[in-house]
Amino acid sequence: MIPALTPDGWDEIAPARTVWLITLADLALLLIGFFALLQANRAIDRATLLEGMRAGFGIEAPAIPDPMAVGRARIDGFAPGSTRADMRAAIDWARGVARDPRIRITVSGSTDPHGDVDAETGSAAILAADRARFVAVALVADGAVSPDRLTLEVAPGSRRAVTLSVGFAGESQIQSGDTP
Structure with missing residues (x-):
């Protein structure tokens, strides 16, 4: 593609991809991750899910608080x-x-x-x-x-x-x- 000169003298280069397409792809990935987390929450009990998340981030389990x-x-x-x-x-x-x-x-x-x-x-x-x-x-x-x-x-x-x-x-x- 040959750049065209604009009236103010700057070159105008057409973008390779449209910007909204990248934003849409990010949103789609976030939605997929959200629904995967919802499904994982149903498949196992809450305590097991929290324990796995803590282990993934290297956090020790909290002590049981006093009532x-x-x-x-x-x-x-x-x-x-x-x-x-x-x-x-x-x-x-x-x-x-x-x-x-x-x-x-x-x-x-x-x-x-x-x-x-x-x-x-x-x-x-x-x-x-x-x-x-x-x-x-x-x-x-x-x-x-x-x-x-x-x-x-x-x-x-x-x-x-x-x-x-x-x-x-x-x-x-x-x-x-x-x-x-």
Whole structure:
């Protein structure tokens, strides 16, 4: 092809391909990739797909996060050095919030920082653990919560109490044919 001179003196060279054709080809490839990803998502479960994508990019699997806290209750009334308290209100509260199978309860035992210790060992941490265990046993024995949905923690040195933290721990457990 011989270049032609334009009125301003510049050579005009016709492009070898039209520009819109290249853009159309890019769009078509993106659409094919999108539909391939949709099909792959149906063929395998989501966890396997995410694991494969993480492996492809060299990313380690994330640790399981703690349940997102959505509510709290506190049991006060522990005498210094004692693991016993009135549990009636806490059991009713736990029974109400534990109806949803996605809920987990963290039981945190604590002690007063001023001489609130276990009588036999002199340890505030052991007394806090005993208080958390007392509350957990009462919740399970009364049928308010199943033991696999409880987590125990110890926080000595804050107050003579046990704190119940309700956490949302995942997706819905209701299957397609079930009713809530």
